Amino acid sequence: MKWRSLLLIFIISLSSYTAVAADESPLVIIKKFKFIPQEITIKRGQTLRWENHEKRQYHSVWFKALGEEEPDDYLFPDDSYERKFEESGSFPYRCGPHEEMTGIVHVTD
Numbered sequence: 001m002k003w004r005s006l007l008l009i010f011i012i013s014l015s016s017y018t019a020v021a022a023d024e025s026p027l028v029i030i031k032k033f034k035f036i037p038q039e040i041t042i043k044r045g046q047t048l049r050w051e052n053h054e055k056r057q058y059h060s061v062w063f064k065a066l067g068e069e070e071p072d073d074y075l076f077p078d079d080s081y082e083r084k085f086e087e088s089g090s091f092p093y094r095c096g097p098h099e100e101m102t103g104i105v106h107v108t109d
Helices: 002-023
Strands: 027-031 034-036 039-043 047-052 080-084 089-094 102-108
Touching: none
Parallel strands: 027 047, 039 102
Antiparallel strands: 027 034, 047 080, 089 102
């Protein structure tokens, strides 16, 4: 009887973990002077999160092709940046200080 209670608790906790994980924002990791993944596809209305996992290096997420100014705020190690995408399309971006670092966000309906 005791093992059944433990099994039930385990199943309930597992299902609530899955529900939380499904609600997490899509993620791009910044590491070794790369955006990982370099291309990502999300749904319209989702928020994408970038996290800087470098040990010492700062970066930025700059949507230059959209005519935006280079961000003043750099992402230092352990910093993050989030952006909500309300329109469908493909949105290239780059790191301001490191032009070889590029990525693209594909937003679908």
